[in-house]
Amino acid sequence: xxxxITTDVVIIGAGPCGLFTVFELGLLDIKCHVxxxxxxxxxxxxxxxxxxxxxxxxxxxxxxxxxxxxxxxxQAAPFKPxxxxxxxxTSLEKCGDTDFVLMTDGDLVFxxxxxxxxxxxxxxxxxxxxxxGIDAYEGKSVFYSVKKMEAFRGKDVLIVGGGDSALDxxxxxxxxxNSMTLLHRRDEFRAAPDSVNKMRELVAAGKMKLAxxxxxxxxxxxxxxxxxxxxxxxxxxxxxxxxxxxxxxxLTMKLGPVADWGLNLTENLIAVDTEKFExxxxxxxxxxxINTYPGKLKLILSGFHEAALMAQQAFRxxxxxxxxxFQYTTSSTNLQKxxxxx
Amino acid sequence: MAKITFIxxxxxxxxxxxxxxxxVMETAVKNQVPGxxxxxxxxxxxxxxxxxxxxxxxxxxxxxxPMEEDMLDFxxxxxxxxxxxxxxxxxxxxDGLRVKVPEKQF
Ligand SMILES: Cc1cc2nc3c(=O)[nH]c(=O)nc-3n(C[C@H](O)[C@H](O)[C@H](O)COP(=O)(O)OP(=O)(O)OC[C@H]3O[C@@H](n4cnc5c(N)ncnc54)[C@H](O)[C@@H]3O)c2cc1C
Ligand code: FES
Numbered sequence: 001x002x003x004x005i006t007t008d009v010v011i012i013g014a015g016p017c018g019l020f021t022v023f024e025l026g027l028l029d030i031k032c033h034v035x036x037x038x039x040x041x042x043x044x045x046x047x048x049x050x051x052x053x054x055x056x057x058x059x060x061x062x063x064x065x066x067x068x069x070x071x072x073x074x075q076a077a078p079f080k081p082x083x084x085x086x087x088x089x090t091s092l093e094k095c096g097d098t099d100f101v102l103m104t105d106g107d108l109v110f111x112x113x114x115x116x117x118x119x120x121x122x123x124x125x126x127x128x129x130x131x132x133g134i135d136a137y138e139g140k141s142v143f144y145s146v147k148k149m150e151a152f153r154g155k156d157v158l159i160v161g162g163g164d165s166a167l168d169x170x171x172x173x174x175x176x177x178n179s180m181t182l183l184h185r186r187d188e189f190r191a192a193p194d195s196v197n198k199m200r201e202l203v204a205a206g207k208m209k210l211a212x213x214x215x216x217x218x219x220x221x222x223x224x225x226x227x228x229x230x231x232x233x234x235x236x237x238x239x240x241x242x243x244x245x246x247x248x249x250x251l252t253m254k255l256g257p258v259a260d261w262g263l264n265l266t267e268n269l270i271a272v273d274t275e276k277f278e279x280x281x282x283x284x285x286x287x288x289x290i291n292t293y294p295g296k297l298k299l300i301l302s303g304f305h306e307a308a309l310m311a312q313q314a315f316r317x318x319x320x321x322x323x324x325x326f327q328y329t330t331s332s333t334n335l336q337k338x339x340x341x342x
Numbered sequence: 343m344a345k346i347t348f349i350x351x352x353x354x355x356x357x358x359x360x361x362x363x364x365x366v367m368e369t370a371v372k373n374q375v376p377g378x379x380x381x382x383x384x385x386x387x388x389x390x391x392x393x394x395x396x397x398x399x400x401x402x403x404x405x406x407x408p409m410e411e412d413m414l415d416f417x418x419x420x421x422x423x424x425x426x427x428x429x430x431x432x433x434x435x436x437d438g439l440r441v442k443v444p445e446k447q448f
Contacts (some may be wrong), residue, residue, distance in 0.1 A: 130446045162415045190412040250416035
């Protein structure tokens with residue numbers, strides 16, 4: 001296990017609301033670490049609709065999900081937040097009277113005074129195809145992500161899907177596998193043209209196979225796969241021999257570990273007050289899509305407002321007894337120094 | 343107004359009033375039809391609103407659009423009559439529409 005990272009605040013989730021929380025806390029001299037399961041910031045904006053326009057961000061008549069994310073990153077940058085991507089927060093516990101301890105699936109441990117849950121619609125998790133009996137193979141011969149490429153050396157790998165993850169892993173893993181088959185429901189791919197071309201070259205050179213159809217069943221024993229049954233486009237079934245399968249059907253949001261932290265939930269959302277956006281546990285706040293209160297709207301602008309108000313209470317926990325001055329960024333030299341513009 | 347029937351995997355049927363201009367997905371969500379998750383709220387970005395249009399209705403509901411065709415790559419057990427229900431707009435012409443909801447969206 002790694003050393004404990006000690007900080008004022010840990011923010012769970014690097015979606016738009018988590019990112020703006022960095023800014024609001026930063027204005028109050030509060031330092032944060034930000035954790036996300038995804039490999040990049042932006043939450044839903046980055047994962048579900050990077051290219052789509054958003055029309056209701058105040059003062060930005062039109063901004064795409066990707067642009068909003070990069071602007072929020074720029075706005076938060078003066079406060080030097082520390083990001084930890086590809087980390088799912090798995091546990092959150094109180095430690096003593098004032099501290100919290102958080103752990104991630106990547107074995108990071110944090111100790112902090114305040115936790116802000118900005119977990120949005122929940123953790124992004126890979127979609128698991130409902131193939132009968134697949135549970136028995138998961139983690140043994142069926143995987144939804146590649147953590148270490150070496151684990152696939154010498155294997156007979158079947159990759160299912162037609163997007164970027166599927167094609168990237170076909171091309172990256174092919175050289176070290178014993179055999180590689182890509183299975184997709186149609187002979188058209190939404191992945192980047194470069195990776196599709198590379199895959200087609202490998203197929204033409206006889207280095208891998210491309211099969212068109214959909215998996216309907218799995219064969220094997222004791223969690224070890226030996227074949228996948230595929231229904232072809234003509235309706236006929238055939239078997240593909242493989243001892244490892246990687247299905248890539250995109251991500252879906254599930255509440256995940258947040259449900260197990262002893263917080264009051266209402267229909268899978270964290271109940272908060274509307275003054276401080278604090279949960280039933282003092283020191284744990286929730287902002288953005290993950291929270292609920294009377295009148296809540298799941299909009300980015302609501303999350304921004306919530307971040308500004310919760311930061312005030314976070315300041316009181318982190319600096320007990322200190323007075324909090326209300327200041328404008330336009331006129332306060334103090335704030336401008338923090339922003340690096342004075 | 344158009345009556346839309348959602349046939350569950352277990353055979354149960356839920357018939358709902360669809361309002362012209364709304365989508366079939368929105369009609370399902372408004373009437374709490376189980377099995378339509380609609381994670382992305384109708385942006386054609388999640389494929390968790392997948393339905394099978396009953397054969398007699400395929401012509402009336404029309405063809406998949408290219409974005410929908412791409413997104414169906416992320417659905418499971420895609421068939422010729424597969425559609426993303428957020429991409430079907432309700433109209434009077436669809437009064438009586440019947441769609442099957444898959445056992446699981448994922
Ligand atoms: C297609 C679409 C269009 C939209 N259009 C608009 C619009 O026009 N205007 C508008 O205001 N809103 C819009 N929204 C809604 C908007 O995207 C959300 O309100 C916003 O993303 C919420 O931000 P958030 O930071 O609360 O959560 P999210 O963006 O959901 O980010 C939460 C992050 O937390 C991470 N996370 C969760 N649990 C854990 C854990 N245990 N450990 C580590 N990380 C975790 C997740 O991986 C995720 O990255 C739209 C949404 C969609 C899907
Ligand atoms: S609701 Fe997400 S694709 Fe239809």
